[in-house]
Amino acid sequence: MRYALLVQGAPYSSQASHSALRFAGALLARGHRLECVFFYHDGVYNAARLAAPPQDEPHLVDAWVSLNEEHGTQLQVCIAAALRRGLLDEREATRHGKSGHSVEPPFELTGLGQLIDLGLGVDRLVTFAP
Amino acid sequence: MILHILNRSPSSSLVYREALASMGPEDRLLLVEDGVQGALVSQARHFEVISGRLFALREDLVAHGLDGHCDASVQVVDVDGFVALTEEADKTVSWF
Numbered sequence: 708m709r710y711a712l713l714v715q716g717a718p719y720s721s722q723a724s725h726s727a728l729r730f731a732g733a734l735l736a737r738g739h740r741l742e743c744v745f746f747y748h749d750g751v752y753n754a755a756r757l758a759a760p761p762q763d764e765p766h767l768v769d770a771w772v773s774l775n776e777e778h779g780t781q782l783q784v785c786i787a788a789a790l791r792r793g794l795l796d797e798r799e800a801t802r803h804g805k806s807g808h809s810v811e812p813p814f815e816l817t818g819l820g821q822l823i824d825l826g827l828g829v830d831r832l833v834t835f836a837p
Numbered sequence: 838m839i840l841h842i843l844n845r846s847p848s849s850s851l852v853y854r855e856a857l858a859s860m861g862p863e864d865r866l867l868l869v870e871d872g873v874q875g876a877l878v879s880q881a882r883h884f885e886v887i888s889g890r891l892f893a894l895r896e897d898l899v900a901h902g903l904d905g906h907c908d909a910s911v912q913v914v915d916v917d918g919f920v921a922l923t924e925e926a927d928k929t930v931s932w933f
Binding site: 708710722726729730732733734736737739831832833834835836837 | 842844869870871896897916917919920921923924926928929930931933
């Protein structure tokens with residue numbers, strides 16, 4: 708089956724990111740395809756490219772990126788939720804006159820319309836909320 | 838059949854009532870994260886109306902130190918079983 712996950716919890720504030728990652732690993736192990744993880748609300752903090760957790764802790768950003776590299780999972784971030792939280796890719800940083808950027812590929816800033824498309828296009832959409 | 842997923846303990850949030858009220862006769866409920874506290878012998882009475890359709894995630898039970906303390910009415914599944922439940926359901930609804 709084709710799956711997508713909706714993550715609405717921020718790292719370290721809730722269990723949502725860890726629950727979603729564990730579920731992602733399990734569904735892939737069962738032979739399903741994970742089309743996309745969509746980050747919304749405080750979940751957009753999962754896309755912070757400067758996250759630098761202690762080396763003996765799971766690195767959530769790297770774990771998401773691995774999903775993309777190994778399984779082609781798209782990592783989509785709600786642009787409206789991201790910009791107001793200071794999560795900007797290079798293009799948005801330039802557009803808003805900011806000197807740095809905090810989101811980089813494979814994370815991509817997209818609109819909520821993408822989430823609607825996902826809900827219609829995949830077989831299962833599972834939400835992990837705070 | 839819809840798989841409902843609840844991550845709140847019945848002792849800290851009443852959202853479980855909304856979840857139960859919205860469930861159809863075939864729907865299932867999976868307790869995850871803090872929600873697994875609802876699987877305890879002392880808490881499972883809150884879910885009497887869906888007897889036989891109540892599940893709890895083993896990994897979260899273990900993380901909370903509650904593995905082995907579940908009510909007999911609760912079916913314990915691991916994350917692989919969680920995926921299986923989503924396969925069997927037409928869709929999922931998360932309550933939080």
